[in-house]
Amino acid sequence: MSTVLILAPVIIANWPAIMVAVAGAASALGFTVTKTAQEQKQQVEVEQGVQSVEVEVADSEVLAQSLATDQQIVLTKGSIKICVKRDERGRCSVCATGKGHSKVELKQIAQEFTQKLTQCFVYDRVMRELKNKNFNIVNEEVMEDESIRIHVRRWVD
Amino acid sequence: MAQHDVDITISKSGEVEVHIKGAKGKGCLEYAKWLTKVVGKVKDQQMTSEFYEPDVKARINLQQDLKVEDD
Numbered sequence: 001m002s003t004v005l006i007l008a009p010v011i012i013a014n015w016p017a018i019m020v021a022v023a024g025a026a027s028a029l030g031f032t033v034t035k036t037a038q039e040q041k042q043q044v045e046v047e048q049g050v051q052s053v054e055v056e057v058a059d060s061e062v063l064a065q066s067l068a069t070d071q072q073i074v075l076t077k078g079s080i081k082i083c084v085k086r087d088e089r090g091r092c093s094v095c096a097t098g099k100g101h102s103k104v105e106l107k108q109i110a111q112e113f114t115q116k117l118t119q120c121f122v123y124d125r126v127m128r129e130l131k132n133k134n135f136n137i138v139n140e141e142v143m144e145d146e147s148i149r150i151h152v153r154r155w156v157d
Numbered sequence: 158m159a160q161h162d163v164d165i166t167i168s169k170s171g172e173v174e175v176h177i178k179g180a181k182g183k184g185c186l187e188y189a190k191w192l193t194k195v196v197g198k199v200k201d202q203q204m205t206s207e208f209y210e211p212d213v214k215a216r217i218n219l220q221q222d223l224k225v226e227d228d
Binding site for chain 1: 161166172175178
């Protein structure tokens with residue numbers, strides 16, 4: 001080995017690229033897209049006693065392609081709803097709501113989704129760039145701790 | 158031709174650990190710079206002894222020079 005590098009992810013992307021990672025995280029954690037953001041917003045306002053927790057995705061910036069700032073997507077799994085959105089500051093945030101769930105539970109769920117979203121985003125980006133650099137995938141596996149290990153190789157003159 | 162291997166581990170939280178093997182010196186730094194740009198920012202970096210070894214081409218030139226002096 002010649003270098004060992006530890007990198008912290010920074011998510012700077014447009015909304016479609018974020019959506020790809022959201023779809024990957026939703027699929028991995030068993031969530032499905034159910035409603036448009038507007039329908040969800042109206043329903044949450046009507047429901048009483050529903051707990052809600054919002055977690056910001058660290059070092060994230062959703063690049064605006066238009067003037068719309070309230071881009072969001074709503075996912076559900078049983079009684080839990082997750083809303084991924086671009087907030088007023090342009091950051092990506094994950095909001096978990098659910099009747100009958102404590103704030104602690106919802107925070108855990110939101111953090112788990114945030115982590116999976118980040119992992120999916122980094123995976124997509126790394127794989128795309130590896131292909132651009134003509135690396136061959138030697139091995140790829142998901143480890144017991146849910147980390148993804150990729151071994152790539154290329155030959156240079 | 159030189160074989161360059163890269164082991165990439167993306168943790169559950171999205172943090173990335175990269176092991177660059179086979180590339181030395183400047184070549185290794187170029188990979189590190191490229192992967193940093195792809196993922197985000199450097200949290201930690203450690204150079205191993207292989208990093209400081211000269212490239213294969215440079216080593217061959219040195220051996221040739223020594224042979225001339227011996228003659």
